[in-house]
Amino acid sequence: MILEVSELKKHFRHRLIGGSILKALDGVDLSIGRGSTLGVLGPSGCGKTTLARTVTRLLRPTAGRIVFEGEDITLSTGRELREMGMGMQLVFQNPEASFDPRMRLERSLAAPLVFHQGLRPEEAARMVEEHLELVHLDPEVLGRYPHQLSGGQLQRAALARVLSLRPRLIVADEPTAMLDSLVQAQVLKLMKELQRRTGISYLFISHDEKVVDWMSHEVIEMKEGRIVNRREGECP
Numbered sequence: 001m002i003l004e005v006s007e008l009k010k011h012f013r014h015r016l017i018g019g020s021i022l023k024a025l026d027g028v029d030l031s032i033g034r035g036s037t038l039g040v041l042g043p044s045g046c047g048k049t050t051l052a053r054t055v056t057r058l059l060r061p062t063a064g065r066i067v068f069e070g071e072d073i074t075l076s077t078g079r080e081l082r083e084m085g086m087g088m089q090l091v092f093q094n095p096e097a098s099f100d101p102r103m104r105l106e107r108s109l110a111a112p113l114v115f116h117q118g119l120r121p122e123e124a125a126r127m128v129e130e131h132l133e134l135v136h137l138d139p140e141v142l143g144r145y146p147h148q149l150s151g152g153q154l155q156r157a158a159l160a161r162v163l164s165l166r167p168r169l170i171v172a173d174e175p176t177a178m179l180d181s182l183v184q185a186q187v188l189k190l191m192k193e194l195q196r197r198t199g200i201s202y203l204f205i206s207h208d209e210k211v212v213d214w215m216s217h218e219v220i221e222m223k224e225g226r227i228v229n230r231r232e233g234e235c236p
C-alpha cells in the first residue's frame, strides 16, 4: 500500500456558532495500492476536500493515523515532509491556484526543479519540455502567462508541474470540474495513460459518479465526514 489512513478525524471549531464543533472527517479508513486509483464520491460539504488537504498534510489531523510509503506522517512538520521528498502531491480544481499570475509558464514550471531538485537552469528547461510532452502540451505555451492559456491547457500544465516533482501519489480534488466535457475527457485519459506508463497512484475526488467509476479501481462514498459505501470501480 502506498497510503494507509486509519480512523482519520478533522474537526473544525466554529467561532460564530457558540464554539460548536464540525466533524468534517469523522473516522475515515482507507488505503490505496501502488499504481491504483481510489475514487471518492459524495455530496457537497461531506468532507472530500478536507480529506485531500488532511492526507497531504496541508491540514493537521485532529486524530487518527496517516502512513505514506510506510512512514507515519500524521504529525510530521512541513520541513520533515520536504526532507522526506514528499512523494504525494495535490492537484486542485482550479488550475490558476497552482500558478503565479505574474510569471511566464517557463519560470513556474522550472522553479520546483531548480529549488527542490537542485537542477541547473538549462537541465530544468530540458526537463520542463519533457514533462510538457508527457501532458501533450506544445512548448510554445512556455512563453505565456497563465491567463493566456485555456482551462484545459492550464490544468495540463498544472499536471506537468506536479509530475516534475516525481510524486508516487497524486491527490486530485475535482481536477476537471471547471472544464467542458471534451477537455475533461482529454485530461482524464491523460491521467490514466500516465498511470499505465509510470505506475502512479491517485486519490481521485469528484462529485460525478460516472467520471469516478471510469477512473477508479475502487470507489468510496462519503457522507458527513464518514465513508458510507465501498465498491469496485470500472477501471480494470
Ligand SMILES: Nc1ncnc2c1ncn2[C@@H]1O[C@H](COP(=O)(O)OP(=O)(O)OP(=O)(O)O)[C@@H](O)[C@H]1O
Pocket: 012, 013, 022, 024, 042, 043, 044, 045, 046, 047, 048, 049, 050, 051, 207
Ligand atoms: N477551514 C475550515 N474551517 C471551518 N470549517 C471548514 C473548513 N474547511 C471546511 N469546513 C467545513 O467542513 C465541511 C466539509 O467541507 P469540504 O470542503 O471538505 O467539503 P467537500 O466535500 O469538499 O464539498 P464540495 O463538494 O462542495 O467541494 C463543510 O461543512 C465545510 O464548511
Ligand SMILES: [Mg+2]
Pocket: 048, 049, 050
Ligand atoms: Mg471540495
